[in-house]
Amino acid sequence: MFKTRLTEMFGIETPICMGGMTGVGYGELVAAVANAGALGFITAHMFPSGEALLDEIEKTKKLTDKPFGVNLTLLPSINPIPYDEYREAIIASGIKIVETAGRAPTDHLPRFKENGVKVIHKCTSVRHAVSAVNKGVDVISIDGFECAGHPGEDDVGLVVLLPATVDALPDTPIIASGGMADGRSLVAALALGADGVNMGTRFCATVEAKIHPNVKQKIVENTELDTVLVGRSLRNTARVAKNAVSVQVAEIQRDPTKSFEDVKALMAGQRGRENVLRDGDTDGGIWTSGQSQALIHDIPTCADLVKNIMTQAERVRARLGA
Numbered sequence: 001m002f003k004t005r006l007t008e009m010f011g012i013e014t015p016i017c018m019g020g021m022t023g024v025g026y027g028e029l030v031a032a033v034a035n036a037g038a039l040g041f042i043t044a045h046m047f048p049s050g051e052a053l054l055d056e057i058e059k060t061k062k063l064t065d066k067p068f069g070v071n072l073t074l075l076p077s078i079n080p081i082p083y084d085e086y087r088e089a090i091i092a093s094g095i096k097i098v099e100t101a102g103r104a105p106t107d108h109l110p111r112f113k114e115n116g117v118k119v120i121h122k123c124t125s126v127r128h129a130v131s132a133v134n135k136g137v138d139v140i141s142i143d144g145f146e147c148a149g150h151p152g153e154d155d156v157g158l159v160v161l162l163p164a165t166v167d168a169l170p171d172t173p174i175i176a177s178g179g180m181a182d183g184r185s186l187v188a189a190l191a192l193g194a195d196g197v198n199m200g201t202r203f204c205a206t207v208e209a210k211i212h213p214n215v216k217q218k219i220v221e222n223t224e225l226d227t228v229l230v231g232r233s234l235r236n237t238a239r240v241a242k243n244a245v246s247v248q249v250a251e252i253q254r255d256p257t258k259s260f261e262d263v264k265a266l267m268a269g270q271r272g273r274e275n276v277l278r279d280g281d282t283d284g285g286i287w288t289s290g291q292s293q294a295l296i297h298d299i300p301t302c303a304d305l306v307k308n309i310m311t312q313a314e315r316v317r318a319r320l321g322a
């Protein structure tokens with residue numbers, strides 16, 4: 001057993017979370033994660049309306065009676081995203097845990113607080129973590145430079161970023177995110193002061209993730225060298241899997257005369273979701289993956305994955321104790 005402020009606050013059996021994931025974070029996977037004793041998040045912006053999100057939450061509740069949450073990724077978008085509808089759907093559904101990312105959820109906090117919804121804010125710097133806690137979030141998930149998705153622009157690895165955040169916020173439960181993949185990661189994160197870990201890439205390579213088997217296999221084959229940073233020149237960096245498209249985008253973006261228009265078609269989210277995640281062409285578009293690929297060697301069920309992580313963590317703890 002690993003009891004932490006996180007397991008106590010949310011009534012979960014293990015201090016393991018699966019963060020929101022565009023194209024992956026559907027209810028079936030979230031329910032499998034919950035049934036395995038970890039905490040998963042349905043990714044709200046994959047659903048066109050609050051009503052559609054509510055349907056997904058209700059579907060998930062039929063698959064598990066364990067706690068799960070919803071991710072709100074608050075990003076500027078050309079097409080307006082119905083965040084207020086999502087927030088009200090979350091409250092109406094009785095969901096009590098939200099993971100936010102992108103920017104501090106300042107405007108949503110009063111309604112969440114009124115309704116007893118706890119907010120985990122995922123961010124990539126100590127200053128943003130401190131500011132979010134001052135605004136009222138309950139938990140910080142701190143994402144190191146290793147992470148899949150948006151590592152921010154400071155490029156600080158988790159081994160420094162995590163204890164720096166813990167030191168700055170001793171009274172706030174902190175989740176270690178980015179590069180976490182196994183029981184060693186978990187014990188190391190706890191040693192650095194975390195109350196739990198958050199994994200994204202690791203949960204993509206599971207039986208229940210509804211993505212093409214080719215993508216899962218590619219995650220297993222890829223090493224720590226097989227990611228690329230795109231969007232650097234736009235100060236909107238994303239760590240994605242290395243492939244024909246991401247290498248081409250990064251190359252174009254090294255030319256300071258090029259703008260977003262020059263990479264827009266290559267980077268289209270729909271292209272990644274359809275060609276790669278749905279159809280299995282791993283060179284067909286941009287897809288998100290982190291350096292933790294290096295530590296992923298199998299495609300287990302979520303139940304086996306969480307069991308294996310906890311067994312390894314117990315072994316590591318015993319070895320350290322000895």
Ligand SMILES: Cc1cc2nc3c(=O)[nH]c(=O)nc-3n(C[C@H](O)[C@H](O)[C@H](O)COP(=O)(O)O)c2cc1C
Binds near residue numbers: 148200201
């Ligand atoms: C395929 C994929 C899609 C993701 N999409 C989102 C997203 O929409 N919103 C978000 O907050 N984080 C997103 N993330 C980031 C994860 O929630 C998590 O913070 C990250 O994967 C942690 O790093 P790791 O992959 O090394 O475990 C995504 C990650 C992956 C792998």
